[in-house]
Amino acid sequence: MNTMSYDHIKDPLVRAEAMRSQAIAQGIANLTDAIGSAIRALTGKISKYMAYRRVYETLSDMTDRELDDIGLSRGDIDAVARGHDPRPKRDAYLETVLFQHSKLAERYQTEGKADGEEGVNDNRTVAAA
Numbered sequence: 001m002n003t004m005s006y007d008h009i010k011d012p013l014v015r016a017e018a019m020r021s022q023a024i025a026q027g028i029a030n031l032t033d034a035i036g037s038a039i040r041a042l043t044g045k046i047s048k049y050m051a052y053r054r055v056y057e058t059l060s061d062m063t064d065r066e067l068d069d070i071g072l073s074r075g076d077i078d079a080v081a082r083g084h085d086p087r088p089k090r091d092a093y094l095e096t097v098l099f100q101h102s103k104l105a106e107r108y109q110t111e112g113k114a115d116g117e118e119g120v121n122d123n124r125t126v127a128a129a
Contacts, residue, residue, distance in 0.1 A: 006018055006019060052082060055080065055081040056077060059077045059080060060077060072087070
């Protein structure tokens, strides 16, 4: 509170009353800001909950086959509705698969040549080989 703005008021009672009025007005403004912040927070939480319910209900209405088609199971519905995708990240998954594929191809080539084979897949089943 700035007391310098009341220096022009000579009567101490009038000055005190003006300062009191300003303090009350500032308190009301602060209270209004606090109530506005609380309302904004509450509406934000309500809108998040409504979005959660829409996603949850939509996924719950799907059949197990439909969920499997998008890579989810019934146990994943809550996590997805909360905004967390439980499926592996596509790029990391592809990188892992490619790495494993290259290691298997390397091992097949070296083991096949070590056994005297050419390392060519003749597409026969294990029983037929």
